[in-house]
Amino acid sequence: MEQKKAILTIDGKTIELPLIEGSEGERALDISKLRQETGLITFDPGYANTGSCKSEITFVDGENGILRYRGYPIEELAEHSSFIETAMLLIFGHLPSQTERAAFREMLSSQELLHEDLLHHFEGFPPYGQPMSILSAVINSFASYHPDLLDIQTEEEFRLAVAKIISKVRTISAFAYRKSLGRPFMYPDPNRSYCSNFLHMMFSVPYKEFEPTRAQIKALSLVLIVHADHEQNCSCSTVRMVGSSQANLFASIAAGICALWGRLHGGANAAVIEMLENISAGRMTVKDYLEKVKRREMRLMGFGHRVYKSFDPRAKILKKAAHKLLHDQDMTGDPLIEIAQELEAAALSDDFFIERKLYPNVDFYSGIILRTLGIPVNMFPVMFAIGRMPGWIAHWYEESRSGQKIHRPRQVYMGPPKRRYVPIEER
Ligand code: CMC
Numbered sequence: 001m002e003q004k005k006a007i008l009t010i011d012g013k014t015i016e017l018p019l020i021e022g023s024e025g026e027r028a029l030d031i032s033k034l035r036q037e038t039g040l041i042t043f044d045p046g047y048a049n050t051g052s053c054k055s056e057i058t059f060v061d062g063e064n065g066i067l068r069y070r071g072y073p074i075e076e077l078a079e080h081s082s083f084i085e086t087a088m089l090l091i092f093g094h095l096p097s098q099t100e101r102a103a104f105r106e107m108l109s110s111q112e113l114l115h116e117d118l119l120h121h122f123e124g125f126p127p128y129g130q131p132m133s134i135l136s137a138v139i140n141s142f143a144s145y146h147p148d149l150l151d152i153q154t155e156e157e158f159r160l161a162v163a164k165i166i167s168k169v170r171t172i173s174a175f176a177y178r179k180s181l182g183r184p185f186m187y188p189d190p191n192r193s194y195c196s197n198f199l200h201m202m203f204s205v206p207y208k209e210f211e212p213t214r215a216q217i218k219a220l221s222l223v224l225i226v227h228a229d230h231e232q233n234c235s236c237s238t239v240r241m242v243g244s245s246q247a248n249l250f251a252s253i254a255a256g257i258c259a260l261w262g263r264l265h266g267g268a269n270a271a272v273i274e275m276l277e278n279i280s281a282g283r284m285t286v287k288d289y290l291e292k293v294k295r296r297e298m299r300l301m302g303f304g305h306r307v308y309k310s311f312d313p314r315a316k317i318l319k320k321a322a323h324k325l326l327h328d329q330d331m332t333g334d335p336l337i338e339i340a341q342e343l344e345a346a347a348l349s350d351d352f353f354i355e356r357k358l359y360p361n362v363d364f365y366s367g368i369i370l371r372t373l374g375i376p377v378n379m380f381p382v383m384f385a386i387g388r389m390p391g392w393i394a395h396w397y398e399e400s401r402s403g404q405k406i407h408r409p410r411q412v413y414m415g416p417p418k419r420r421y422v423p424i425e426e427r
Helices: 034-038 074-080 083-092 098-110 116-123 131-145 155-181 194-203 214-227 234-243 249-260 268-280 286-294 313-328 335-348 351-355 362-372 377-401
Strands: 005-010 013-021 027-029 058-061 066-069
Touching: 005 034, 013 034, 066 074, 066 083, 066 313, 074 214, 074 313, 083 098, 083 155, 083 194, 083 214, 083 377, 098 155, 116 131, 116 155, 131 155, 131 249, 131 377, 155 194, 155 249, 155 377, 194 214, 214 313, 214 362, 214 377, 234 249, 234 377, 249 377, 268 286, 268 335, 268 362, 268 377, 286 335, 286 351, 313 335, 313 362, 335 351, 335 362, 362 377
Parallel strands: none
Antiparallel strands: 005 013, 013 027, 058 066
């Protein structure tokens, strides 16, 4: 079949730009020879129209609200899968057999402790230390504790590095929280499932074990599954960018955590709760809030998405789950859920949001679930990071095996033209 091309004519010269097509029919103009042939670069601030790589991991169709990991719809994974199975799917490319899953669970259990020397790192942070900064710092320090995994060559080495990160991230996160309270660290319990073990490390105290309910475990697992990957977003692109310099997996993941931290990305879930609490405390009404948003004094947090222009399927899943959890915990009267629904309904019927195709995103309801689980607001981005680990790892691996060049965008320089250095006494 003849390859389709686009024709570009510039300064009297005509060049052909090949069209490439993805497995779901997405089309892209291949401009990799553009500068070489014309001297031009493209200008795409925020990369809204730029495909930075070919990827086989996650498919998002923002117009139709579709999200699939390795081809499996997020709705099916949310209903039938566990976080660990979903993580294996993303990282290793297929749903595991029972034997594979059991073996990987065993590896996770064997990796759940932190090196005792690493515990001193927690002492170095002040009690009010930010859990995200602790998480990124400690993950980065893995490069020092596991020098044998800096240059991953074999599948076995990769599997070991994966198990270390996926398992230890919950230990670090829970320890960061305990440190902020001045409470003793609760060591992981290998007999518990992934989510139960995390909740145990967060909330057990010596001589009083915390036993989460099935509903709590299910809700946490769901939050982690829907956050597990979302193709080339800010933090994933950061991981791939850092990884493209052949930086090690731990350093690349630590960079991803930092990128996730901002309020427009993984910090949005905490901002949603702050917004709902402000309204609940009577500092603002829903109407006042929306008016401020429309005057561009603030953003409606948990709304809008670079890719989703109809609805975010993750928000639908979490909205239902939030209701179920509140019901199971006998907390249906929680004012925040009522305000969230009022805000959502008001925004969805307001022209400002309709015209801009702004819908609730994954962060709009995730905070309500996390809050109901007793997780404090400053840990919300950390929860996002725990969920996103499999995606980051899968993308780092894909990038490192792709043979792709180091990521290095160009720019359009707008600064002063060449000028002479002025000695200090003449300025
Ligand atoms: N509240 C009010 N206006 C908004 C919002 C919002 N949440 N989101 C977008 N807009 C407006 C924006 O002002 C602009 O209007 P105009 O064209 O009149 O200037 C228009 O919609 C397009 O916005 P944009 O900033 O160009 O869109 P973007 O694709 O660059 O931004 C976003 C995407 C997620 C950063 C943005 O929607 C936002 O700031 N949302 C609130 C923060 C949030 O919830 N982030 C979590 C995203 S989902 C989880 C994740 O992946 O991190």
